[in-house]
Amino acid sequence: MKFNDLLLGLLVLLGGVAIYVSALGFTDIPGQSYGAGTMPRAIAIFSGCLGLFMMGRAILEGARMPRLELAAWVRSRRSVLSALVALALIVFYIAAAPAIGFVPTSLVVMAALMLTLRTKPLTAIAVSILACIVIQQAFGRLLLVPLPRSEFLTFLW
Amino acid sequence: MPILSEAFGLVFQPYVLLVILASAAFGMFVGAIPGLTATMATALLVPVTFFMDPVPAIAAIVTATAMAIFAGDIPGSLLRMPGTPASAAYVEDAYRMTRSGRSEEALGASLVFSAIGGIFGTIVLITASPVLADIALRFSSFEYFWLVVLGLSCAIFVSPGSVPRGMISLIIGLFAATIGIDNPAGQPRYTFGNVELLAGVQFIPAMIGLFAVSEVLRSVVAGADTPAVEKGGQKGIFSHQWDNIRRYPFQALRGSVVGTAIGALPGAGADIAAWISYAISKKFSKQKEKFGTGHVEGIVEAGASNNGAVSGAWIPALVFGIPGDSITAIVIGVLYIKGLNPGPTIFINEPQLIYAVFIVFFLANLIMLPMGWAAIKTARTILSIPARILMPIILMFCIVGSFAINNSPFGIILMLVFGIIGFLMEENDIPIAPAILGLVLGPMLEQNFVTSMIKADGSFLAFFERPIAAGLGLFTIAIWSIPLVMAALRRGRRARPADA
Incomplete structure (x- = not known):
């Protein structure tokens, strides 16, 4: 999804306006004219000027590029699906790991993504098991990161 | 002298040396995989360094970076795919040399001249840093404000793509830096009631998201294909290099000088240094017409330059606390995590640590020769790991790394958000480096700007007094x-x- 300068400039301008409005509610250091709102206001002004500049230049140049250009991968159902699966697997890890533990969750995440990317099932499962054990041993055991534990796999720790 | 011996004592310990060896192997591996950058190697290393003392932590990053920058030349030579952006400048020459059966000469040249450039940059780092630190001690908030603005400006103007898109990236980074309670008035900003956001955007998950997760997503949408490795001679990696040193001594020196100087410029890194050095090499060469056809001269100069830049980038990072590139931006984050404040006072408070860093730089560049030799020999095996197997494993490392910073799933959420942002940014040709610098330098910019404005009673003229x-x-x-x-x-x- 590629935006041209006109559309991108408009987004930057709107972003600047939003930051400026939100910064109006921030307080100053007592007795000073500067405080929590100073930096966001400066960013908002910078953003607004940049947005106007980009839009102005795009209008002057006739904004030759289409306003919204879809990248080649967006037209491929397989690519879109793979990207969605990758994102969904991260969300799955966040939701499931505390409940069922690191080992089964990470195994599912890696194996599912490998299978989505057309790895042979046996290879995907074997590599995922190996990688999962290496990561768990390196982070969980060696570096003592409290990775979520599974009750039936406590011997790994 | 006691400081120097203390520094040697800090580095020459079995644990630190083991860390250096392991990081060298890791840097070689990451650098040799096309699409995985030296910055990504650093970002993935940070969660591990979190559990180390400062010296092994810095040693790990220095070694992995130096190795990754060199190793990026390996897929460039064998696949015509630069492993890191810093190798892109001379990839055509390296690949054509491989096709004509001279891969050993191309890879040997990039290995030897990378080490030369890296050692030259280290010597400059050792000699220039203490002098600059002495000057920096007299800096007030006004000087620091301008230094930060200068660094951010350079990041915009030297980043690839258009300047306005570089500015958008900077705005994203600066805005992310405003989130949290750490501001002049101590008021929560953009936290939306989330307690975890009060501490601000955690730097490491954001970094892993922007660089590593976005790369995984890019690879996934591209179908995670692995290209075929080009065959070429693999014998005599070092034997041609005496001839190249005799033939191109001035080019090697010029590449080292330019690379170190560009690296020292806040915001500019090894990739820009390599492009500029390759352009200079071509412009002043007696055999201009041979560039791009499998000529080693550009590899000699740009290879020395990109590793010189790695050392040069540490000068502003250590002296002023301002990163020279995105890797030193991560290093500054690591130093803060370790309770060390990069800047001129580190030369007074922790001189043994600074000398230890210098020693590590020498070691990293020397170890590069045998490790590089081994990497070249095993390159075909590394490059044959299919992306469809590698990317899911990298994603898992990203998840665990983001979690390990605060042992909280919130780090993974941040990583995911910044991963999507990074992916969309690159889709729209918006460079990532200015966002990183904005995120790192945002608090410093705000603090020095507000302090200066209060001191100057609102007068902008005071910034020039x-x-x-x-x-x-x-x-x-x-x-x-x-x-x-x-x-x-x-x-x-x-x-x-x-x-x-």
């Missing part, structure tokens, strides 16, 4: 105004014939 501040200010203004004046002049010249 001290000589160094005035010099830095004028230089920064020149960086912004010269391109505008040049563009106006070009437009005027174009309009004149049309009027006539």
Whole structure:
């Protein structure tokens, strides 16, 4: 999804306006004219000027590029699906790991993504098991990161 | 002298040496995989360094970076795919040398001249840093304000793509840096009631998201294909290099000098250094026509340059606390996590640590020769790991790394958000480096700006009253105004014939 300068400039301008409005509610250091709102206001002004500049230049140049250009991968159902699966697997890890533990969750995440990317099932499962054990041993055991534990796999720790 | 021996004691311990060896292997591996950058190697290393003392932590990053920058040349030579952006400048020459059966000469040249450039940059780092630190001790908030603005400006102007898109990236980074309670008035900003956001955007998950997760997503949508490795001679990696040193001594020196200088410039890194050095090499070469056809001269100069830049980037990072590139931006984050404040006072408070860093730089560049030799020998095996297997494993490392920083799933959420942002940014040709610098330097910019404004009672003229501040200010203004004046002049010249 590629935006041209006109559309991108408009987004930057709107972003600047939003930051400026939100910064109006921030307080100053007592007795000073500067405080929590100073930096966001400066960013908002910078953003607004940049947005106007980009839009102005795009209008002057006739904004030759289409306003919204879809990248080649967006037209491929397989690519879109793979990207969605990758994102969904991260969300799955966040939701499931505390409940069922690191080992089964990470195994599912890696194996599912490998299978989505057309790895042979046996290879995907074997590599995922190996990688999962290496990561768990390196982070969980060696570096003592409290990775979520599974009750039936406590011997790994 | 006691400081130096203490520094040697800190480095020459079995644990630190083991860390250096392991990081060298890791850097080689990451650098040799096309699409995985030296910055990504550093970002993935940070969660591990979190559990180390400062010296092994820094040693791990220094070694992995130096190795990854060199190793990026391996897929460049064998696949015509630069492993890191820093290898992109001379990939055509390296690949054509491989196709004509000279891969050993191409890879040997990049290995040997990378080590030469890296050692040269280290010598400059050792000699220049203490002198600059002495000057920096006299800096006030006005000088630091301009230095930060200068660094951010350089990041925009030297980043690939258009300047406005570089500015968008900077705005994203600066805005992310405003989130949290750490601001002059101590008021929560943009936290939306989330307690975890009160501490601000955690740097490491954001970094892993922007660099690593976005790369995984890019690979996934591209189908995670693995290209075929080009065959070429693999014998005699070092044997040709005496001839190259005798033939191109000036080019090696010039590449090292230019690379170190560009690396020392805040915001500019090894990739820009390599491109500029390759262009200089071509411009002053007696055999210009051979560039791009499998000629080693450009590899000699740009190879020395990109590793010189790795050392050079540490000069502003250590002296002023301002990163020279995105890797030193991560390093500054690591130093803060370790309770060390990068800047001139580190030379007074922790001199043994600084000397230890210098020793590590020498070791990293020396170890590069045997490790590089081994990497070249095993390159075909590394490069044959399919992306469809590698990317899911990298994603898992990203998840665990983001979690390990605070042992909280919130780190993974941040990683995911920044991963999507990074992916969309690159889709729209928005460079990532300015966002990283904005995120790192945002708090410093805000603190020095507000402090200066309070000291100056709101007068902008005070920013030009001290000589160094005035010099830095004028230089920064020149960086912004010269391109505008040049563009106006070009437009005027174009309009004149049309009027006539």
